[in-house]
Amino acid sequence: MSHPGPDLEHPAGHATIRHVAELAGVSVKSVSRVVNGEAGVRPELAERVTAAIEQLGYRRNLAASTLRRRGQRTGSIGVVIQDVANPFAATLLRAVEEVAQRRGVVVLASSIDGDAEREARAVAELVRRRVDGMILMPTSAQHGSLAEEQRLGMHVVFVDRPPVGLDADYVGADNAGGARTAVRALLDRGHRRIAYLGDTRTISTAVERLAGYRQAFVDAGVETDEELIVHDLNVSRHARAAAAELLSRRDRPTALFTAQNLITIAALHVLRGLELRQRVAHIGFDDVELGDLLTPGVSVVRQDPTAIGRTAAELLFGRLDGDDGPVRRVIRPVELVERGSGELAPLAFEG
Amino acid sequence: MSHPGPDLEHPAGHATIRHVAELAGVSVKSVSRVVNGEAGVRPELAERVTAAIEQLGYRRNLAASTLRRRGQRTGSIGVVIQDVANPFAATLLRAVEEVAQRRGVVVLASSIDGDAEREARAVAELVRRRVDGMILMPTSAQHGSLAEEQRLGMHVVFVDRPPVGLDADYVGADNAGGARTAVRALLDRGHRRIAYLGDTRTISTAVERLAGYRQAFVDAGVETDEELIVHDLNVSRHARAAAAELLSRRDRPTALFTAQNLITIAALHVLRGLELRQRVAHIGFDDVELGDLLTPGVSVVRQDPTAIGRTAAELLFGRLDGDDGPVRRVIRPVELVERGSGELAPLAFEG
DNA sequence: CTGTTAGCGCATTCAA
């Protein structure tokens, strides 16, 4: 025993490889070999080591292992999302997790609630922890600061919202196309006063969905009424207030297009409160749970958060595996799901 | 320059403290002082260091830092939940995250989908990563294996389901009481054939909710009909099938008690499909989004996942801060929310 | 097959 190491039978905290080595009467390297399943260890010795590991409750310290291994990955990725309590983000995260778990990679998730500072803090924290890569649903308007991290080997995949001022992979949905389809459907049924209720305009999805809304009007040769366009509904309370205001106007809209799931839910509450669900057409972006069971059913533009998350994760792990092809931009299709609320005919204000 | 260290101007990966020290022409210790905000550094020198840090894009490697710091925490906690895509778990996780973020602690989340093996793997992974503590929504029947971790200083708080074979903190809801209240309400309205649709019986919440169901019958002096009790509906498909089967019997139940959110949603679809939502009473455990907007509204026993998550996180951090008081068991109250479906009177089977 | 030495990136101890 030439080790000057600890002599504790019962280490205060976790046992280390040295404790195991001493107890088994072997060198640390042999323990390391056994722990890592390296070949070339005499069975008898291996058994002694295993017994010692068992007895001490030894668990390899992954941080130390990673530190020493040359160019070793930490086996962790970061996922920065808006709010894990939002089903869209939660479902996406779940899909990422699924792919990660299959590779034995853990996921560090952070909700940032549309706060650019929290986003920056979250990213910095992930870098400090040397995650192998990150999946970002950004809130900030500029992502150039990530270029530095990229240059240092950090792999970043954007989801839901594309990178700005940065070359990075992106997986999102056809926001403009989906909005356009929804609004065209409303126009086709004769609606003209179609309100748009959307999220903060710094969010690209909101911008794209509004663009789709406008495009549908252009396509139909109908002018948009700017009075019917409301932005910045990033809080349910605001969405409710906006919907209530719109729907109590003398010339209220005959249809609503709500550009995000929480706004859709808020609008549903208001419509119900005013007993207008049967009278005002409504299409939302993002599916909502139980939307099919309401009367009328809630028509939505459905995107597939599971597919987005899975695709993003696979893209990220592909990069980690060495794929250094050109930056990819994956736009997933969306689908208009007609359940009733979007197929209501326009009704004059009888109020 | 007496350091034998690297001489790269542009390190391949991340810059280390040595790169910074060389560039600034100081010792590593001085860089360390600046990075950690320790006092006693000449401003001029500090500035040189800061400039070098900036220039190299240096980020302290937290793993290395933690490794060296004496008894230092990793600033991370693990959260093991059933499925982050389930709103109950997602909301709980969000609350934990909120508390953690305020303390600069990151969260490692793992969904385990009712798979005990995945749970064990997730826990082992968290231990390898030396998280400071963990919050567990367990799926396994026995948690004694965690005693070892506990002895080694790992702090564990259970949520939703209490520890078995282990002394550990726990935060959950009054499952039995909530179920009892719900079923009593149905009995009070004259229902006798009240079906129970529940999750796997290895899950304590399912057991407790069933116990509450039974207790309500005992309280009322009514016998339960075992034919109306269905278990193991841990997959939506199964829940739907079970509900469909129950509701197509000649002597179908006049009321349903669905003991979990996904089962409630499955039952709602079936009831709707059979046009029975107005005829068969229904109370679910766990609130469901938009449940208030259905016709009739979905009566539920509501628990507060945010409060559970927050409480669990605060409990955990309290332990990390040195609270070594006796093990705590926090049972949060639940609330019967009457929205219509639970207040329907019993109706004879009309054929 | 096994062990020794060195060092990952950093913080601590102690000396200058």
Place this chain on the structure above:
DNA sequence: TTGAATGCGCTAACAG
């Protein structure tokens, strides 16, 4: 105020 040595727990490279 600053820096050189030492070692956290582990593995790589190189002995024997």
